[in-house]
Structures are given as structure tokens and as C-alpha cells.
Amino acid sequence: MNLIEVSGVHAGYGGAPILNGVDIAITAADIGVIVGPNGAGKSTTLKAIFGLLKVTAGTVTFGGRPITNAMPDALVPLGLSYVPQEKNVFTSMSVHENLEMGAFVRRDDFSDSLTSVYDMFPPLKEKRRQKAGELSGGQRQMVAMGRALMSQPKLLLLDEPSAGLSPRYVLEIFDTIVRINKAGVGILMVEQNARQALAFASRGFVLAAGKNRYTGTGKELIDDPEVAKSFLGG
């Protein structure tokens, strides 16, 4: 059964619509990767799912439940988490407090989640009293993902997790994403490093001009000469 289903979604910021009918469906075991040229509506798709801009047509369901245009404070308790591409940590707060903010919606004891996040990102445990704004780009990305994991999501939405990272960190972050997925969290991410990301994606979606252009498994998309030529740089 699909964890999330986006069907025929149209959305925009009030002006000309940016999404003109996007379809996405993945299961809890999937890593779904959205690729496409600049302005294709990749990040906008994640924002539309997460209630950050208005869906004007189409539906979004999560675990069989309609969540079209639901607000983040309703979605996080349902098991949806989102990591923005930029400004994704509370810079003036400590690493530990950043993680606590991820668990804001939880009223139960979340020390288990803290332990598992620190286990997943050992450097954070060392720096947990340090302000997140003082960390390197790669460590900030760890804080951002750790924060999102604190609410025990079933689906993690990641907006370009590798943006601005050095190649070594890109591999490390991708490796972490695969580990998170193996721990039972579905992943839907937008990526600029399309070829690299599709290599470990179980589902791939190529968007262009706010619409699905190609849909398939990661491998199918990489092997498709059309996709490779037009979207993966040959």
C-alpha cells in the first residue's frame, strides 16, 4: 500500500501556477527521488505536500488519509517530517535544543529518539551543547535531519539534502538517507545530483514544467537514453 499519494496536484504562489498536475506515489519502503531542471517544480512539490503553499487542484493522501492543504502542525503528528533546503537549523540554539524542537509535537518521553539520532550522527553527540549556527555545513545538515527524525516520522521529505556540501559529505549524507530508510522511514527527496541519487532510489520522478515527464524505478530512469540525454547530462 502506498504511504503517500499525490495525484494531479496543481499549486502555485498566487501568480501563474507552478505545478500543473504532479503524480507521485511511494510506499514506506521506498526512497523516492524527484529530479528535473531548475524551475520544474521539484521543491514546490514538497512544499505543496507539506501545506506550505495552496494546492488548487488534485489530492494528497497520506496513509490513506486525505491531507490536501493540511498545515504542518497537523501533519507532523501524523508522521510527516520536512527538511527545508536552506535555513534548516535554529542557529541560536544548541544542537540538543534543535533536536528537542523536532519533538515539540510529542508529549511522551522522547529520550529513545534522542539516543537513536545521536547514534546515527555521532558528531552531534559530541557537539550537543554547541550552537547549531557554529557547525559546518555537513553537520548542520545532520542537525536538520536529526530534528526531522525526532517526531518519529513515517515519511521524511528532504529538499536537496546535498546542496552546498563537499563531495565527501554528499556521499555521507546519501549513505545516511539509505540507513534511515532501512530503519523503516519512507523518503521522498528532491536532488540536484540526479544521477547519484537515482542510483539508490527505488522510485524516480522526472518533473518538467510542473508535470511528470518520466516515472519509474531509479535504475529504469538512469538506463532510459531519453532521460539520460535530456535530464542527466548525457
Added chain:
Amino acid sequence: MDQLIFFINKVLISGAVLGSIYALGAVGVTLIAGILRFSHFAHGDMMTMGAFFTFVFAIIAANLGIHAPVPTGFLVLPLGAAVTAIVALGLDRMFYAPLRRRGVASVTLLIASIGVTMMLQGVIRLFAGTSMRTFFDREPKLIYRLDLSFLGGTRPLTVTQPDALMVVLVGVIVVALHLFLSRSRLGKGMRAMADNPDLAQVSGINTQLVIRVTWLIAGALACVGGTMLALDVSLTPDLAFNIILPIFAAAVVGGLGQTYGAIAGGFLVGFAETIGVFDWSVFTRPLKGIAPDWLANAPTLALVPTEYKLTVSFVILVVVLLVRPTGIFKGTST
């Protein structure tokens, strides 16, 4: 020795009192600026309003024959603070929340708050008139005199009872605020929202709740600050409107959005004002014959005349905005 005691009385004690009042106002201004992203110009009048609520409760308590070892104004302060906090929440609901829902620019909210200023002053005058009132018409204002004659002075160190209580109370409030912001879930949520409102929203932090708590805290502290000022001087409808400039100076010096900065800024501006108007000639006069005549015989050596005390905070504000617009604690520069 007498000169030193005079200095302590005039600069240190007065500065601490003034600084406490400014700090209480500036914390509210900075919380609102950090979380709601606008400069709340009606904050001074919220302080005045709070002082009036406390005043009304003090009259009721006095008529009921309630007496305490502390001034009645202090006794009923929690009631006044509670009412002011609720009214602050109501003001937000009525005037600022509808504008926020439309997503207006922060300058629009600022102008709305100037409207609220006028409205509050009008309402206060409508109910209380324009006369000057005092908390101490039925009870004496106790003055503690600390005899320092063993140190060779002839003057005592004087502190009024409300001033002493005020400085202690502000200390308690600062500690409580610190614990709330650094330990409690909601306090951390407030800091998160001031730090990055978009990320706070996507983390699922209940931003509406945070906004409500912000108004409750800002309103309660405004009432405490306003009542302190009324206890220190007297109660008039334009009581705290007159100190809105030093309060904003304190918030800006501390870095808008920075709570600890606002407290530090409040005391900095308070001490700067008392130092600014202090007549240094008490120190130079004994040097007659040693120091040059213009120094030893100067009629006054104050940096600014008392009537121009406000220029001190104005100068501080201008200098900070020119040299370090984000304030000493690095707040938002807007």
C-alpha cells in the same frame, strides 16, 4: 566620602531602579519584535494601563482594609499583571491578529500599534482623567537609611522601600524568565520561533500558542514595569509613553529579539541616563585651589541637564544603529 555616597544614591541606586523599569519594558518589546516581527509602539501605554489596573486593585484592597508590610501596590501587583496580560492578549486579537492573517508588512503593524497607543491613552483619560495620582496617599513611602558614618560620611545611603523591593523583584523575574526560556518546552519553542519562524512552523511548533504566551508575558511584565514607575514617581495617563524611547533604545542596544540583551540594555540605558545627568561638580569642588578654576568652581558639571535626560537614550540609539545595528547581542537588524 559624602561625595561618594551622593554618587551612589544618585547614580547607582537611581540607575538600578530606572534600569529595572526599562528592562521590564524592553523584554516585552524584544519578545514581540522577535516573535511577531514588529516594533510595538503601544508598549509604553500597556505599561501605563497595567499601572492603572494595579492602582484600582490597590484602592479596592485599601477599602477592604487589607494591609501588608509591603506597599499595597506590590501586594496587588499579581492581580494587575494578570489582568494586563489578558488585556494584551485581547488587544492582539482585536488589532494585530486580523492584520497578521492578511500577511501585512511589519511597518503596517507598527503603524497599527501607534493607533493602539492613542486609543489606550484616550481610554485611560476617559476613565481616570488627566490628574496625577499616587500610590502613597494613604500609606507612607518607607525610606531605608543606611548609616555609613563609621566610614567617615555624614549622609546616609537612602533607598525607598518600593525601590528596594523593585530591584529584588526584577532579579526574581529575570531568573524566572531565564529558566522559562532555557528549560521549558514552550520557552524553547518561543526561542525557536524568534530564531527561525518558518522552521518553527515546519517542526510542528504551535505558533499560535507561542504568540499567545508572548503577549501574556509581555503584558504581565509591562504591568510590573508600569507599576514600578508609578510607585517610583506618580501615576499619570502619559506615564510610560514618555519612556518609550529609552525602552526601545534598551531593546535595540541589546539586539532586537534578544531577551538577555534587552535586560542588559535596560540597565545600560538606565545607568547611562543617571550618569549623564549627574552633576560631577560635587567631586571637583573640594579640589578648589588644586584644580583649575573652571573645573573647581563650575556651577554644574553634568553632561546633560536633567530636563534633557531623554537625549541620552536618543544618542545611545543613534550610535548603536550607526556602529552596530544588530545590537551588542546580535539581534535582527530590522
